[in-house]
Amino acid sequence: MEKLDLVLDRGVRIVASGLGPLPLEISRRIHDKGGLYVGMTGDPRHVERHLESEVDIIVAQGMEAGGHVGKISTFCLVPQVVDRAGDVPVLAAGGVAGGRHLAAALALGAQGVWTGSIWLTTRETDVPEPVVQKLLRASSTDAVVTRVPSGKTSRQLRTPFLDAWEEDGAPKPLPAPLQGMLVNEARRAIVEHDVVDVMGTAVGQVVGMMDRVKSSRDVVYQMVEEYVAVLEMFVRSAELEATSDR
Numbered sequence: 001m002e003k004l005d006l007v008l009d010r011g012v013r014i015v016a017s018g019l020g021p022l023p024l025e026i027s028r029r030i031h032d033k034g035g036l037y038v039g040m041t042g043d044p045r046h047v048e049r050h051l052e053s054e055v056d057i058i059v060a061q062g063m064e065a066g067g068h069v070g071k072i073s074t075f076c077l078v079p080q081v082v083d084r085a086g087d088v089p090v091l092a093a094g095g096v097a098g099g100r101h102l103a104a105a106l107a108l109g110a111q112g113v114w115t116g117s118i119w120l121t122t123r124e125t126d127v128p129e130p131v132v133q134k135l136l137r138a139s140s141t142d143a144v145v146t147r148v149p150s151g152k153t154s155r156q157l158r159t160p161f162l163d164a165w166e167e168d169g170a171p172k173p174l175p176a177p178l179q180g181m182l183v184n185e186a187r188r189a190i191v192e193h194d195v196v197d198v199m200g201t202a203v204g205q206v207v208g209m210m211d212r213v214k215s216s217r218d219v220v221y222q223m224v225e226e227y228v229a230v231l232e233m234f235v236r237s238a239e240l241e242a243t244s245d246r
């Protein structure tokens with residue numbers, strides 16, 4: 001609670017919980033300080049508990065996302081979450097890179113999208129340059145689900161470090177939080193000493209669409225432009241249908 005107060009008193013206005021609904025006393029403290037509480041879910045069965053914790057926005061994050069993931073794809077997850085969320089707005093996450101995804105998310109009933117991976121190869125990224133280059137070369141199948149970094153399933157860029165845990169005779173990752181305690185020092189050292197070969201990052205399947213460095217501004221503008229192009233296509237086909245009915 002002390003840490004939360006510290007953050008909220010510094011002016012942070014959105015607190016997102018990625019690993020389950022927050023206890024009521026915490027979500028109420030966020031609200032008391034004028035903040036919004038965002039709850040992330042990868043399973044429609046968890047929506048009720050998010051609502052009980054007085055969530056303001058639900059992020060429905062599919063298994064194609066970067067970072068900790070569940071087992072349900074965005075396309076199947078979002079409508080199920082929307083149907084259970086009542087008046088609480090839902091944002092679709094997992095695999096969103098452009099305006100076609102935004103249009104699809106809105107068609108599924110979401111109010112908007114929540115993105116992560118796409119920013120890793122922007123000009124403003126803090127990802128080390130060799131990892132950016134790996135991301136630009138990677139395809140969607142290089143974004144693998146593993147328990148190595150934390151003990152919970154998360155989608156990460158495939159590296160020889162992750163592969164080593166898959167070899168015959170390799171130990172199984174420990175449950176969270178023990179696995180994190182086991183590997184964190186090694187992961188920090190890999191970055192500190194620039195061991196490029198085994199450097200990686202959390203990233204989603206959308207990495208297959210990240211093939212050049214863009215400014216964040218261009219990512220947003222291209223998303224809007226692509227979205228408008230989809231809407232125009234819908235309008236044109238509706239007009240064609242109307243003419244053929246005459």
Ligand SMILES: Cc1cc2nc3c(=O)[nH]c(=O)nc-3n(C[C@H](O)[C@H](O)[C@H](O)COP(=O)(O)O)c2cc1C
Binds near residue numbers: 019117118204
């Ligand atoms: C490098 C990286 C780090 C992330 N760290 C967190 C985190 O600490 N907490 C969290 O709730 N989600 C985290 N996420 C998940 C994002 O919030 C978001 O839901 C996800 O990236 C959306 O899917 P996408 O990667 O396909 O855009 C992370 C994602 C990435 C790519």
